[in-house]
Amino acid sequence: MTADLSQGPVCPVPLSHRETIILGHGSGGKLTHELIRTIFGKWLSNPYLDQGDDSARLPMPDGQLSISTDAHVVKPLFFPGGDIGRLAVCGTVNDVAMLGAVPLYLTASFILEEGFAISDLDKIVQSMADAAREAGITIVAGDTKVVEKGKADGVYISTTGVGVIPNSRKMQISGSAAQEGDVILISGSLGDHGIAILSARNELAFEVALESDTAPLNGMIEALLEVAPDVHVLRDPTRGGLATTLIEIANQSKVDIAINEINIPVKEPVKAACEMLGFDPLYLANEGKLIIILPENQAQRAIEALRAHPYGRETSMIGRVSSAKDGSPEVTLLTPYGSTRMLTMLAGEILPRIC
Amino acid sequence: MTADLSQGPVCPVPLSHRETIILGHGSGGKLTHELIRTIFGKWLSNPYLDQGDDSARLPMPDGQLSISTDAHVVKPLFFPGGDIGRLAVCGTVNDVAMLGAVPLYLTASFILEEGFAISDLDKIVQSMADAAREAGITIVAGDTKVVEKGKADGVYISTTGVGVIPNSRKMQISGSAAQEGDVILISGSLGDHGIAILSARNELAFEVALESDTAPLNGMIEALLEVAPDVHVLRDPTRGGLATTLIEIANQSKVDIAINEINIPVKEPVKAACEMLGFDPLYLANEGKLIIILPENQAQRAIEALRAHPYGRETSMIGRVSSAKDGSPEVTLLTPYGSTRMLTMLAGEILPRIC
Numbered sequence: 001m002t003a004d005l006s007q008g009p010v011c012p013v014p015l016s017h018r019e020t021i022i023l024g025h026g027s028g029g030k031l032t033h034e035l036i037r038t039i040f041g042k043w044l045s046n047p048y049l050d051q052g053d054d055s056a057r058l059p060m061p062d063g064q065l066s067i068s069t070d071a072h073v074v075k076p077l078f079f080p081g082g083d084i085g086r087l088a089v090c091g092t093v094n095d096v097a098m099l100g101a102v103p104l105y106l107t108a109s110f111i112l113e114e115g116f117a118i119s120d121l122d123k124i125v126q127s128m129a130d131a132a133r134e135a136g137i138t139i140v141a142g143d144t145k146v147v148e149k150g151k152a153d154g155v156y157i158s159t160t161g162v163g164v165i166p167n168s169r170k171m172q173i174s175g176s177a178a179q180e181g182d183v184i185l186i187s188g189s190l191g192d193h194g195i196a197i198l199s200a201r202n203e204l205a206f207e208v209a210l211e212s213d214t215a216p217l218n219g220m221i222e223a224l225l226e227v228a229p230d231v232h233v234l235r236d237p238t239r240g241g242l243a244t245t246l247i248e249i250a251n252q253s254k255v256d257i258a259i260n261e262i263n264i265p266v267k268e269p270v271k272a273a274c275e276m277l278g279f280d281p282l283y284l285a286n287e288g289k290l291i292i293i294l295p296e297n298q299a300q301r302a303i304e305a306l307r308a309h310p311y312g313r314e315t316s317m318i319g320r321v322s323s324a325k326d327g328s329p330e331v332t333l334l335t336p337y338g339s340t341r342m343l344t345m346l347a348g349e350i351l352p353r354i355c
Numbered sequence: 356m357t358a359d360l361s362q363g364p365v366c367p368v369p370l371s372h373r374e375t376i377i378l379g380h381g382s383g384g385k386l387t388h389e390l391i392r393t394i395f396g397k398w399l400s401n402p403y404l405d406q407g408d409d410s411a412r413l414p415m416p417d418g419q420l421s422i423s424t425d426a427h428v429v430k431p432l433f434f435p436g437g438d439i440g441r442l443a444v445c446g447t448v449n450d451v452a453m454l455g456a457v458p459l460y461l462t463a464s465f466i467l468e469e470g471f472a473i474s475d476l477d478k479i480v481q482s483m484a485d486a487a488r489e490a491g492i493t494i495v496a497g498d499t500k501v502v503e504k505g506k507a508d509g510v511y512i513s514t515t516g517v518g519v520i521p522n523s524r525k526m527q528i529s530g531s532a533a534q535e536g537d538v539i540l541i542s543g544s545l546g547d548h549g550i551a552i553l554s555a556r557n558e559l560a561f562e563v564a565l566e567s568d569t570a571p572l573n574g575m576i577e578a579l580l581e582v583a584p585d586v587h588v589l590r591d592p593t594r595g596g597l598a599t600t601l602i603e604i605a606n607q608s609k610v611d612i613a614i615n616e617i618n619i620p621v622k623e624p625v626k627a628a629c630e631m632l633g634f635d636p637l638y639l640a641n642e643g644k645l646i647i648i649l650p651e652n653q654a655q656r657a658i659e660a661l662r663a664h665p666y667g668r669e670t671s672m673i674g675r676v677s678s679a680k681d682g683s684p685e686v687t688l689l690t691p692y693g694s695t696r697m698l699t700m701l702a703g704e705i706l707p708r709i710c
Contacts, residue, residue, distance in 0.1 A: 062417070069462035069515055071500045107424035109513040111466070143513075145426045147708060151508045158464040158498075158513030160424055353502060 063167050066101030068092055069160040075353040077120065077154050079200035081192075081211030084157055085127035087287060087355060090216045091238065092161040093135045094287075097218035098234045100173040100225060101163030103135060108159045109143040113152035121155065135216035137161065170229055177232040178253035178293045182321040185299065187220065187290040187306055188213065188314040189265040190242055194284030195273045197354055205276070208269040213288035213311075220290065220309040228302040233293035239355060241283040243331065243343045245291060250329035257331045258340075259319030282333070283346050285354045293321060418522050421456030423447055424515040430708040432475065432509050434555035436547075436566030439512055440482035442642060442710060445571045446593065447516040448490045449642075452573035453589045455528040455580060456518030458490060463514045464498040468507035476510065490571035492516065525584055532587040533608035533648045537676040540654065542575065542645040542661055543568065543669040544620040545597055549639030550628045552709055560631070563624040568666075570643035575664040579647065583657040588648035594710060596638040598686065598698045600646060605684035612686045613695075614674030637688070638701050640709045648676060 072088040082090075089106065096103040108128065112121070132139050171177070196212040198204055217236065225231060233253070237245040242264070250257045266274075266281045274281050288311055294302060299317060306312035324330070331343040427443040437445075444461065451458040463483065467476070487494050526532070551567040553559055572591065580586060588608070592600040597619070605612045621629075621636045629636050643666055649657060654672060661667035679685070686698040 065460075065517070067460060067462060067496055067515075067517060069464045069496050069513070070498045071464035071466050071513060073466060073500045073502050105420075105422060107422060107515045109424045109426035109515075111426050111428060111511055111513075141422055141424050141515075143425045145428045145511075145708075145710075147428050147508060147511075150505060152511075153502060153506045156466055156500075156502075156507075156511070158424070158426060158466075158515075160422075160462045160464075160496075160513075160515035162420070162422060162517060353500075355500075 062164075064101075064165040066096045066099045066103075066163040066165055067160065068095035069158065070095065070355075071156060071158040072355060073153070073156050073353050074197065074355050075153060076197075076200050077124065079212055080196050082214035082287070083124055083127050084155065085124035086131045087214050088157040088159045089128050089131035089135065089137070089139075090214050090287060091355060092159040093131075093137055093216045093218055094236045096161035096163040097221050098173070098236060099163075099165055100169050100171070100221070100231070100234065101165045102222075103137045103161050103163040103218050105140045105162040106132060106137045106159055107141040108139055108157055110145070111152050111156040111158075112144065112146045113154055114146055114149045116154050124155065124157075131216060135218055137216075169225070171231060173231055173234055174252075175233055175235060175249045176252040178249055178255050178257075178321045179232060179295075180255065180321060180323045181296060182232055182293045183296045183299045183317055184246075184257065184259065184319040184321065185292040185294070185302060185306065186237075186242065186264065186316055186318050187217075187292070187312040188288070189267045189270070190237070190286060190289065191266060191270040191274065191279075191281040191284035193287040194241075194279075194351055194354060195270045197285075198273065198277075198351060204273055206272075208273060210267065210269045213286055215288035215311050217288065217290050217311060220306065220311050223305050223309055224292065224302055227305045228294055228298040230298055231292060231294045231302070233291070235291045237286050237289055237291055239285050240346050241281070241285060242291070243280070243282040244346050246331045247329075247343060247345050249291075249293070250324075250331050253321075254324050254327075254329055256322045256324050256329060257319060258322065258334065259331070260334045262334075262336050263316050263318045265314045265316055279350060282343065283350060285351065287355065417519075419456075419520040421451045421454045421458075421518040421520055422515065423450035424513065425450065425710075426511060426513040427710060428508070428511050428708050429552065429710050430508060431552075431555050432479065434567055435551050437569035437642070438479055438482050439510065440479035441486045442569050443512040443514045444483050444486035444490065444492070445569050445642060446710060447514040448486075448492055448571045448573055449591045451516035451518040452576050453528070453591060454518075454520055455524050455526070455576070455586070455589065456520045457577075458492045458516050458518040458573050460495045460517040461487060461492045461514055462496040463494055463512055465500070466507050466511040466513075467499065467501045468509055469501055469504045471509050479510065479512075486571060490573055492571075524580070526586060528586055528589055529607070530588055530590060530604045531607040533604055533610050533612075533676045534587060534650075535610060535676060535678045536651060537587055537648045538651050538654045538672055539601075539612065539614065539674040539676065540647040540649075540657060540661065541592075541597065541619065541671055541673050542572075542647070542667040543643070544622045544625070545592070545641060545644065546621060546625040546629065546634075546636040546639035548642040549596075549634075549706055549709060550625045552640075553628065553632075553706060559628055561627075563628060565622065565624045568641055568643035570666050572643065572645050572666060575645065575661065575666050578660050578664055579657055582660045583649055583653040585653055586647060586649045586657070588646065590646045592641050592644055592646055594640050595701050596636070596640060597646070598635070598637040599701050601686045602684075602698060602700050604646075604648065605679075605686050608676075609679050609682075609684055611677045611679050611684060612674060613677065613689065614686070615689045617689075617691050618671050618673045620669045620671055634705060637698065638705060640706065642710065
């Protein structure tokens with residue numbers, strides 16, 4: 001993803017309290033934003049990096065390029081519904097597609113730990129090939145490094161995706177394009193990936209029959225844009241979950257967002273695990289879900305197109321966009337009890353190495 | 356870099372002897388090639404990945420894209436003449452430029468170890484910004500993950516570069532374009548990076564006054580192509596060194612290559628370290644050197660242009676290309692004693708985590 005560096009001053013932040021990296025810096029929440037602003041933003045700020053979308057929009061003669069990168073350190077490497085290979089392809093394909101781009105090319109660089117089983121690597125690379133085929137993306141370059149035993153954890157994979165945003169797209173899809181009156185859709189149930197990973201780590205005291213939702217979403221996005229060409233925002237709620245992602249969008253677009261908990265699909269095993277562990281599904285990671293923000297008059301066709309796609313069967317309208325009341329964008333949740341609460345960004349790390 | 360998958364059969368290799376990754380798999384030598392052919396090639400082979408150059412050549416409306424990726428795990432993170440940040444930018448810029456492309460965009464993904472000093476990260480990211488500025492490339496996207504203490508080694512950085520090969524380039528510069536009669540230039544002394552890293556690790560019993568040559572080479576390449584537009588091959592001899600890189604080129608182009616040791620520049624401290632440790636400078640890594648293969652009639656202007664550039668002052672003509680005598684390409688070295696020896700690919704790892 002690219003970094004939104006526009007949110008506030010560069011230096012006077014509590015980073016000075018910390019001399020070392022902590023796990024929360026990789027959470028996708030507040031500490032990550034702080035790190036991006038104070039370190040990466042300070043040295044690297046430029047109009048492309050500052051766009052703040054999942055992928056950078058870059059000028060190109062015919063259409064525009066969409067380029068995105070992600071490191072993948074998920075633990076365990078194999079989990080119900082996927083593995084680090086499928087995740088590394090889908091995660092980046094999805095980021096590239098979030099600008100309405102057609103993903104074209106993918107690069108992959110591997111950091112391998114001495115002693116890692118070649119048979120496991122074999123499975124992982126096969127899985128990458130399968131996922132790339134499903135997404136219609138071509139893996140065009142790669143690199144491999146090996147570090148000593150105890151200096152990695154099996155394998156880490158960084159992928160970079162390059163796509164083209166066709167000139168035929170009328171709208172400039174972006175996290176900053178949400179408008180008053182828009183409605184908000186989610187393409188399916190929340191938290192499947194987060195809880196599936198937790199379960200695969202044997203950190204749950206009970207069995208759950210649950211698979212990660214890891215999937216390439218570009219095909220579903222194509223189907224969506226065919227019937228709803230005026231989509232304003234596309235975003236996949238990965239690390240940090242739906243809540244963090246909506247807060248990012250509200251800040252980028254300078255709007256208020258209100259969502260209704262009763263309309264947000266959450267599977268029973270996810271609900272059960274969350275109740276037991278004190279997690280909130282709104283903050284759990286997803287790897288195959290799509291947030292869509294679009295004008296209300298295209299919402300019905302959009303929902304129909306999404307529900308007709310295998311990855312969008314449970315698509316639901318979950319909220320609305322309104323103008324920011326006091327200049328400070330807010331995301332509020334209407335609970336099933338009729339009360340509302342303001343959503344805030346994840347402060348620390350709830351599930352390290354979720355992707 | 357991309358993988359040359361065209362060199363031989365896919366399965367019957369001695370990989371079966373090994374159930375686990377060893378350090379040599381990251382050496383850039385024989386074991387790396389074996390791993391690429393048997394694992395990555397098996398699952399990912401496609402015309403782009405199979406090109407076998409430092410960067411993948413991809414169709415684009417105006418000009419062609421050049422895309423390359425590299426993971427960087429150098430140890431130590433800071434060394435005389437550079438750091439992992441400068442290395443991560445220059446390494447990928449150089450790979451992109453090796454097709455004669457103008458590097459445009461760079462992505463960077465970071466894997467950080469819990470407990471890593473933020474002040475060190477700060478220095479590294481600044482160094483990346485400086486190197487990117489020098490290379491004229493824009494860092495357009497990034498990602499950060501954090502792993503537990505003991506699951507990385509400070510920081511690992513994967514970078515991906517995207518460049519454009521202008522339509523005005525007459526030649527298709529590639530490792531497969533070397534021709535009988537071509538001459539071979541090297542832009543400066545060998546082994547500076549390898550020995551500087553070794554020295555920074557305190558693995559030498561003596562002091563060396565030596566800096567790594569880590570540098571972006573795209574500016575020098577532009578100056579070169581202006582006076583010598585018919586360059587056939589550009590390649591930077593990084594992991595595996597000059598010998599391994601020339602063997603790769605000989606195999607890609609199906610030609611013989613002969614080089615003359617007496618013309619190959621090696622600095623005194625590098626010579627001394629190699630003699631003491633039993634290393635061969637031809638196999639040591641370089642991060643700011645360029646191999647140029649071009650028609651003899653453009654060699655003189657090329658040498659003048661290269662020597663006029665700060666990174667090419669010691670440019671030397673080191674050898675020639677001839678037709679492969681028996682269909683099996685060979686690289687031979689003429690020693691100062693008048694004998695010749697055949698160069699073979701690095702079999703294992705001599706310096707782990709050199710880049």
